[in-house]
Amino acid sequence: MGSVILDQLKRDRILDLLKEGKRVDGRALEEQRxxxxxxxxxxxxxxxxxxxxxxxxxxxxxxxxxxxxxxxxGDKGILICTAEILPLADPNVExxxxxxxxxxxxxxxxxxxxxxxxxxxHQLVLKENKSVxxxxxxxxxxxxxxxxxxxxxxxxVAAILSCTVPKYEIKDEAPVLVEGVTSKAxxxxxxxxxxxxxxxxxxxxxxxxxxxxCMDSRITITTNSEGNICALQKGGSNGFTVDQxxxxxxxxxxxxxxxxxxxEQLMQDGKE
Amino acid sequence: xxxxxxxxGIRCDGRRVDELRNISIKVGVLxxxxxxxxxxxxxxxxxAGIFGPRDVHPKHMANQDTGILRCRYHMSxxxxxxxxxxxxxxxxxxxxxxxxxxLQPALILKDFPRTVIDVFVEVLQADGGSRCAALDAxxxxxxxAGIPMRDLVSACAAGKVADRIVLDVNxxxxxxxxxxxxxxxxxNVGKITLMxxxxxxxxxxxxxxxxxAIGGCKRVYEIQRKALMEKYFQxxxx
Numbered sequence: 001m002g003s004v005i006l007d008q009l010k011r012d013r014i015l016d017l018l019k020e021g022k023r024v025d026g027r028a029l030e031e032q033r034x035x036x037x038x039x040x041x042x043x044x045x046x047x048x049x050x051x052x053x054x055x056x057x058x059x060x061x062x063x064x065x066x067x068x069x070x071x072x073x074g075d076k077g078i079l080i081c082t083a084e085i086l087p088l089a090d091p092n093v094e095x096x097x098x099x100x101x102x103x104x105x106x107x108x109x110x111x112x113x114x115x116x117x118x119x120x121x122h123q124l125v126l127k128e129n130k131s132v133x134x135x136x137x138x139x140x141x142x143x144x145x146x147x148x149x150x151x152x153x154x155x156x157v158a159a160i161l162s163c164t165v166p167k168y169e170i171k172d173e174a175p176v177l178v179e180g181v182t183s184k185a186x187x188x189x190x191x192x193x194x195x196x197x198x199x200x201x202x203x204x205x206x207x208x209x210x211x212x213x214c215m216d217s218r219i220t221i222t223t224n225s226e227g228n229i230c231a232l233q234k235g236g237s238n239g240f241t242v243d244q245x246x247x248x249x250x251x252x253x254x255x256x257x258x259x260x261x262x263x264e265q266l267m268q269d270g271k272e
Numbered sequence: 273x274x275x276x277x278x279x280x281g282i283r284c285d286g287r288r289v290d291e292l293r294n295i296s297i298k299v300g301v302l303x304x305x306x307x308x309x310x311x312x313x314x315x316x317x318x319x320a321g322i323f324g325p326r327d328v329h330p331k332h333m334a335n336q337d338t339g340i341l342r343c344r345y346h347m348s349x350x351x352x353x354x355x356x357x358x359x360x361x362x363x364x365x366x367x368x369x370x371x372x373x374x375l376q377p378a379l380i381l382k383d384f385p386r387t388v389i390d391v392f393v394e395v396l397q398a399d400g401g402s403r404c405a406a407l408d409a410x411x412x413x414x415x416x417a418g419i420p421m422r423d424l425v426s427a428c429a430a431g432k433v434a435d436r437i438v439l440d441v442n443x444x445x446x447x448x449x450x451x452x453x454x455x456x457x458x459x460n461v462g463k464i465t466l467m468x469x470x471x472x473x474x475x476x477x478x479x480x481x482x483x484x485a486i487g488g489c490k491r492v493y494e495i496q497r498k499a500l501m502e503k504y505f506q507x508x509x510x
């Protein structure tokens with residue numbers, strides 16, 4: 001992330017191609033890379049998914065366990081999304097505490113799922129203010145080639161759709177697992193994030209590492225099934241004009257619709 | 273739950289939908305810093321201090337071709353209702369990053385290769401919209417430090433409360449409202465350099481909200497400008 005040193009020549013070449021409406025890998029400006037979604041890849045997790053956006057690859061697992069609610073949110077279950085770029089995912093990644101890029105990544109993925117209200121957290125309460133069910137959605141990037149935001153977001157959503165929630169009951173003030181009874185996660189809407197990079201005056205969807213290294217700025221917009229805009233994050237060390245921001249919201253809605261169809265399929269059939 | 277808006281559109285702190293909180297900015301409040309500012313933005317009380325351009329430590333961070341910008345947004349343990357752990361949280365690290373990226377386009381860092389400009393922001397009291405207020409103070413402090421800039425950076429949030437788009441979301445509205453959209457821009461260049469959104473907006477509301485926030489940024493800009501004039505043009509010179 002941002003660690004690839006790209007000389008001016010490469011940026012010039014990318015810009016020259018963009019002027020002709022082309023990209024280095026032959027895609028159209030608003031075209032995503034090949035997306036593959038596979039669920040149930042980690043049977044020990046309550047839900048899991050492996051998502052590939054061409055060479056960007058993520059495995060997400062959902063673990064579900066009873067927990068204490070947050071003090072000010074006693075009527076809601078817990079939802080926490082994290083993300084980690086594993087050292088095996090990129091030669092430039094070193095083990096150690098998370099960098100600001102990784103923290104931003106995890107928080108943007110979390111915000112997309114939280115702010116769209118994908119999961120009805122009120123349904124995860126066992127005893128108000130005392131005991132709730134927690135959904136922990138952890139993404140591990142195993143190969144990094146740009147646009148980790150969308151890859152983690154799709155993998156997290158797919159893992160939630162595939163998960164089975166165990167049943168807990170309160171006995172003597174403590175949550176107890178009820179064997180053999182599970183349910184689907186209480187899903188209300190399908191968040192889809194779309195990340196775009198601005199390179200010069202051009203907006204490209206789903207940037208690769210190469211494109212991210214020479215982009216001016218970046219934006220991730222998450223929409224819900226009702227066609228609303230629910231979460232947004234601008235990144236990168238330059239800005240956008242108002243017209244570009246409006247255009248980006250339109251792209252996020254149109255590209256998002258296609259991805260959402262695939263996720264809906266996944267929700268109905270349990271697999272694609 | 274507190275009522276966020278009365279039927280005639282008066283908000284919980286008595287403001288109309290298009291009204292900013294009271295803002296006051298004081299320039300040059302820290303003796304040791306190269307540039308500094310103190311902002312009161314509603315109940316937010318925030319200090320910003322600038323050091324640099326100066327030598328980069330650790331050395332490997334230095335760039336031969338350009339200066340670099342670092343930013344630390346930090347909340348004092350006593351700044352919020354429940355004591356905040358003084359160690360930097362993930363939220364603070366993210367905000368530090370977006371503030372840095374919001375300021376960077378305005379700075380002409382190419383003029384100072386191999387150096388760093390450090391921006392330190394301390395939130396002494398927080399009241400919703402602290403990242404915008406922090407940015408407003410940091411931009412003024414950078415100007416006070418004499419760093420060459422293309423434009424100031426002005427920030428203000430808009431949001432959706434009780435089904436209406438409102439300017440400058442306060443703490444209660446942030447907690448219980450429907451959407452919060454912090455925006456920062458270079459007002460003369462016309463570029464948006466920070467934008468985030470939490471909450472649900474229709475595409476139409478998204479556009480209105482963005483325009484409302486931009487209107488707020490422009491009003492904040494006038495206050496920033498006035499604060500700088502007060503320090504540097506006290507004798508009525510222009």
